[in-house]
Amino acid sequence: xxxxxxxxxxxxxxSNVEEWxxxxxxxxxxxxxxVDADGNxxxxxxxxxxxxxxxxxxxxxLEFVGWQVxxxxxxxxxxxxxxxxxxxxxxxxxxxxxxxxxxxMIKFEDPDGTATEIFYGxxxxxxxxxxxPRAIGFVTGEQGLGHVVLHVEDLDRTVKFYRDVLGMKISDxxxxxxxxxxxxxxxxxxxxEAKVPKKxxxxxxxxxxxxxxxxxxxxxxDQGLPLTRGLGRHTNDHMTSFYMQTPSGFxxxxxxxxxTVDDATWQVQRHxxxxxxxxRNVTPVSAK
Ligand SMILES: [Fe+2]
Numbered sequence: 001x002x003x004x005x006x007x008x009x010x011x012x013x014x015s016n017v018e019e020w021x022x023x024x025x026x027x028x029x030x031x032x033x034x035v036d037a038d039g040n041x042x043x044x045x046x047x048x049x050x051x052x053x054x055x056x057x058x059x060x061x062l063e064f065v066g067w068q069v070x071x072x073x074x075x076x077x078x079x080x081x082x083x084x085x086x087x088x089x090x091x092x093x094x095x096x097x098x099x100x101x102x103x104x105m106i107k108f109e110d111p112d113g114t115a116t117e118i119f120y121g122x123x124x125x126x127x128x129x130x131x132x133p134r135a136i137g138f139v140t141g142e143q144g145l146g147h148v149v150l151h152v153e154d155l156d157r158t159v160k161f162y163r164d165v166l167g168m169k170i171s172d173x174x175x176x177x178x179x180x181x182x183x184x185x186x187x188x189x190x191x192x193e194a195k196v197p198k199k200x201x202x203x204x205x206x207x208x209x210x211x212x213x214x215x216x217x218x219x220x221x222d223q224g225l226p227l228t229r230g231l232g233r234h235t236n237d238h239m240t241s242f243y244m245q246t247p248s249g250f251x252x253x254x255x256x257x258x259x260t261v262d263d264a265t266w267q268v269q270r271h272x273x274x275x276x277x278x279x280r281n282v283t284p285v286s287a288k
Contacts, residue, residue, distance in 0.1 A: 002077035003167030006144030007188040008068035008122055009051055009100070010203055011115075012248065013059030017041055019247040020054050027219060028205065028252065029136030029212070038099050045205065046130050046140040049101055049123045060248035062200035064115040065148060067166065067182075068122065072104055075120050078166075079106050085165045092117070111161045112152040114199060118166075136216075137208040143185035143260075149177075149201040155193035162189060171261060172236045172269045179236060184260035186237035202243060202251035206258060213240065213256045220244050232278025234258075235271040243279070 014020050021041060024030045030043040033050060042050035055063055069075050082089045092105030103121025110116050138146075152158040159178050162168045168180040171187050176194070179187040192201055207213055213231075220227050220242070228251050229243035241255030 001081060001167050002069060002074040004067035004069055004078075004118060004182050006068045006142065006183050006185075007065070007147065008048075008119060008144060009053060009066040010145065010148060011053040011055060011063035011066070012200075013055050013057030013061060013063040014248050015056075015058040015060055016247055017054060017056050023247050024052065024054075025133045027216065027225070028254070029132045029134035029138075029207075029216070030205075031131050031133065040099070044125075044130050045132075045138045045145060047124050047126055048140070048145075049125050051140075051145040053100075061198045061250065062114065062148070062150070064117055066100065066105075066117045066119055068144070069118055069120050071120050075104050075106060075118060078118050081165050081167075082106070082108055085161070087111075087165070092119070111157050112150070112154070112199075114150060134212075134216075136212045139206040139208055139258075142183050143206075144183065144188055146203060146205040147185065147188050147190065148203045149190040149192060150199055151194045151196050151201055152191045153193070153195060155191055158191050162191070169263065169266075170268050171266070172271060174236060174271045174274050177274075181261050184262070186239075186258055186261050198250050200250045202253050204239075204241070204253035204255055206239070207254070207256045210240065210256045213242070213254055216254055217242055227282050229279045230282045232275045232280070234279070235273055235276050236269070238276075241279075 024043050033042045035041045041054040043052040045051045079089050087108050089108045101123045102119040105119040168182045171179040171181045178191050180189045226245035231242045233240045237258040239255040239258040241253050243251045243253050
């Protein structure tokens with residue numbers, strides 16, 4: 001079967017584009033590409049031309065998730081797998097492919113209604129190296145941009161979809177959460193069974209050094225920014241990280257030092273707790 005290989009890009013619908021640009025560049029250390037002809041603001045974090053697409057929809061939630069596959073043949077096989085699972089699939093139009101800057105793309109909704117795109121052929125810009133405004137380097141490459149954690153209504157149904165149709169593998173479980181990998185990153189996706197208004201619980205980006213997490217943590221504290229969970233280390237991926245609220249109300253996890261998964265030896269586990277230490281709730285998440 002065809003399988004997705006990495007979390008390639010994430011689309012966010014926001015109400016305040018300028019605030020997002022400031023937040024993503026000056027705090028997170030991403031590089032802004034500015035707003036393109038389609039009205040999309042995009043950010044880089046590595047040699048890929050873009051990893052985040054910010055659209056001024058006012059939704060303040062996830063707009064779409066882009067999963068990568070190896071090539072056109074895998075894309076066609078994936079379309080067939082989706083159709084066999086009863087999912088309505090549309091090919092990306094020339095304009096849509098151009099807007100996402102990919103060679104080819106299919107679009108559909110996952111069983112929980114999340115707008116999902118599968119693509120191949122992202123443009124790589126080695127000629128214009130990634131230039132973080134904070135000189136921060138991120139762990140990406142075959143591990144993709146990081147991870148997203150989504151709220152779903154029916155965990156069993158959605159777990160089956162990502163495992164049996166998109167070909168992702170379960171890493172482990174914590175309470176009402178399921179974690180999936182599709183490359184050595186411990187999880188590129190996690191699902192939480194919860195009935196809340198926002199689809200996106202948080203996205204995670206991983207720095208190459210612990211100092212980048214520490215200095216960003218200091219900036220959040222010094223500037224009185226809405227920290228939501230203090231520094232801590234997770235039980236399952238061993239990530240040392242903290243969580244803060246984005247300008248759209250959902251969280252970003254900023255982390256370092258996660259372990260990777262080797263499918264030859266990995267065994268699924270269930271953890272009682274999410275953190276070995278820390279990750280204390282320090283500020284209630286606003287109702288935004
Ligand atoms: Fe996370």
